[in-house]
Amino acid sequence: MKPARELKAGCLLGMRRVMIDAGKCNGCMTCVLACAGAHAANDKSIIGGMMEKTPPRIQVLPVKGRAVPLLCLHCEEPACVDACMTGAMRKDPKSGLVSNEGGEQACVGCWMCIMACPYGAVRQHPDKKVALKCDGCPDREVPACAAACPMDALIWGEVDDFAAGRAMKTALALLEGA
């Protein structure tokens, strides 16, 4: 690990992430539908997601009459990983993506990650006793939410100063020292 890589937006500058420009979000929910579709078991389309009732991992939060998209920021030092007592939640050393799925250790739904995440980006799966969060769409070139957003409120790209600065400014400040 090279020292003094700059941390911004909870993740490293230069890594590719979905960045949120909440000011552009009009609450159309296309990202939510696209996310659900992308995680459907069979038909990975918006229709497939609706038919299979796949729960979405991205949230569009109501904030005083406006819409604010929220998804996992895949933090450099994720509080959810520290909190996970089964070892299911881990950060992939190569991709930097944080997920509780696909590993040898299983999530048991103890909700410690929900308690730990300062953004509220981890939720309870509506049907199963497991935590549900954005997996960063590791098998896609562009995460489904960002690919689908018609307003450019979700932008897929390298984390740069400008993007990091505007992405959930205040919530990020909360993470400092956590």
Next chain:
Amino acid sequence: MRFVIIGSGAAGVRAAETLRQIFPSGEARRSGNSFEDSGVQVDGRPEDGQVTVTLVSAEDFPPYSRCLLPAYLAGRCREEDLTIRPRDFFRKLGINLLLGREALAVDPGKKVVKLADGEELPYDRLLIATGAASRFPPIPGIDRPQVFGLRHLADARAIEQACVQMCTRPGAHAGAHAGAQPDSDSRLVAQTRSVVVIGGGFVGVEAAYALIRRWGAQLEVTVVEKEAQILPAQFDAYAAGMLQREMEKEGIRFILGRQVGEIVGQERPDHEAGREVGDRCRVVLTGSGTAGDSGEESLPADLIIVAAGITPNTAWAASAGPAVRRGILIDDYLETSVPGIYAAGDVAEFRTLSPERAGALPTWTPIWPNASAQGRIAAYNMASRRRACRGLIGLQNAVEFREVPAIAMGLVEPPVPAKGESGESAYMVLVKAEPEQRRYKKLVLYKNALVGMVLVGDISQAGVYGALLRKKTDVSRFADTIMNDNFNCGHLRSL
């Protein structure tokens, strides 16, 4: 540089893995991140600039999660599901994992750890992460063979085995209300099997819940708690009552406000064979109990689980010389009073608190997330990347009983003003209770900063409140929204 870590719980494993992120071995090392360019000062005898990371565990089982032991007792996971890292994880990362090797002493002069088998492990930086042990209160009879703690896999295995024996032995009844038929062996075994859990904290209630989930009506499970509510360290009385009622629906019985004075019973003379659970004891209760207490003086018990808190495992570490109070004392950088020796997790206690933390947070924070974070940050400091450990909330936990999740954090009940104290309290309590929906939300504010919270039912924003609590954010500007169901981190953008 030789890093030695004693203890393979949350703190030890996280420290070892972080050290190997800083100093990758094998292939990762050849790809450019070598020890030489890391800037770490070598103060021991470097072995060709080689970094070794050794993780020593007294237990003969790969690193596992104690928090999962109730799930194991409930039959929800098998032994191999308890491990917290993949099978080849330690080998791949270049961590030397020594299982079943107990550390007996440390010689800080020679910089060696002495193992029980006589081997001496040299170190340059040492991390003590030996955790804690079940605390057995000084009750007469607590050393009876029917009494178990619940801290290690060995404890869980023993409890499991005892339950299997009790519930499959001749004379055991399938139902609590089945008619008692005398057994040919003994009059005593022809009764419903009774489990008494001493202590209504997290471990106690989770153990009780696990046993009832697994064995159902074959076991009668009673939890005895000395306070007037269950989960007294974390939850307020209202939330504890909600959770208690959920567990009562499963058939668990609670005796509150009473203590166990003695455990009496007959022991077989030939109990060399190990723990003998066939003999029933009686748990003698003291105290008057809460309203509605049946007033009985004793309870039958075939199995007793002691969940009366934990004691840090500091005994052996005393040989190394670090100062010990309740736990091994550490500074903000997790170093003990002996340079080069660090401590993290349940065994450690903060020696000093930075002024901003003094008085606000407990010095001992024995929960999994904090142990992990401490292990991680200790690794940075051991690698000479100085980093303070801040903002750990000691009293926080998450539970779920009968699909009712609950999370509590910090100070959930403002202190009662002292007698004669007048004037307005600096505390404010915001409460929203919807018992029929099994939902409850409580925020405790001190001078406009969040200092405690309880969420039952809807826990989705627990982390956001936790962040406000940790940062001591002035929440008065969210006064109109903070109690709303849809309060979320998006509201914080207006800061």
